[in-house]
Amino acid sequence: MDETPKGTKNMKEPVKYTNDEIEVVAMCCHQLNAMYCVALNDMSQVPWHEAPDNIKASAIDGVRFIIDRPEAGPEAQHESWRRFKTDDGWVYGKAKDAKKKTHPCMVPYERLPREDQLKDEIFYVVARANLKMVKAQRAVINSENDDA
Numbered sequence: 001m002d003e004t005p006k007g008t009k010n011m012k013e014p015v016k017y018t019n020d021e022i023e024v025v026a027m028c029c030h031q032l033n034a035m036y037c038v039a040l041n042d043m044s045q046v047p048w049h050e051a052p053d054n055i056k057a058s059a060i061d062g063v064r065f066i067i068d069r070p071e072a073g074p075e076a077q078h079e080s081w082r083r084f085k086t087d088d089g090w091v092y093g094k095a096k097d098a099k100k101k102t103h104p105c106m107v108p109y110e111r112l113p114r115e116d117q118l119k120d121e122i123f124y125v126v127a128r129a130n131l132k133m134v135k136a137q138r139a140v141i142n143s144e145n146d147d148a
Contacts, residue, residue, distance in 0.1 A: 015135050017067060025130040026059035029123045036122055040115055044096050052098070058084050059123075066127045074120040078109040081120070 017025075027048045034045035048056070058081065065072070065080045072080075085106060093102020105116050112120075 015067075015131070017131070017134065021134050022060055022063050022067070023056075025127055025134065026056065026063045028130050029063065029126045030055070030059045032126050033119055033123055036119060054088055058088075062123060063127050063131075066124065067131065070128075074117070074124040075109040077124050078105075078112070078117075078120045082106055082108075 030045075030048050030051065034047065037043070037045045046055075061084050062077060062081060065077060069076065082105075085103065088101070090101040090103055090106060092104070092106040093100065094104055096103050096105075105112060105119075109117065109120065
């Protein structure tokens with residue numbers, strides 16, 4: 001007898017991503033965010049390979065949030081980022097200062113200036129697009145392996 005609950009037979013299993021895949025997606029999000037910041041004359045973002053571990057961990061956590069809650073949007077993503085930063089000792093400050101752990105974006109999403117809301121939107125869209133690419137690439141690899 002089939003043990004699958006009624007109405008769930010065709011539900012897709014959530015995609016499982018490797019830690020390496022998640023880190024590559026996080027790196028892409030970080031790099032695009034850094035380029036956007038440069039366009040705003042904000043030179044505070046360093047390239048991924050120079051970023052401290054806590055910055056990388058924050059981006060990786062952001063990607064994991066999107067994987068775990070695909071229905072959540074940039075607003076929820078921002079709140080998750082704020083919780084991560086708070087847990088790491090960060091507080092609101094008028095200027096971003098890694099040594100003092102202050103950041104002007106440590107406010108609710110709706111209180112962010114539009115250009116900072118766009119950072120959350122960019123992260124969200126880039127993460128989702130890259131996760132879809134990873135999934136699609138896997139499908140190609142799997143079909144090639146099936147043909148072999």
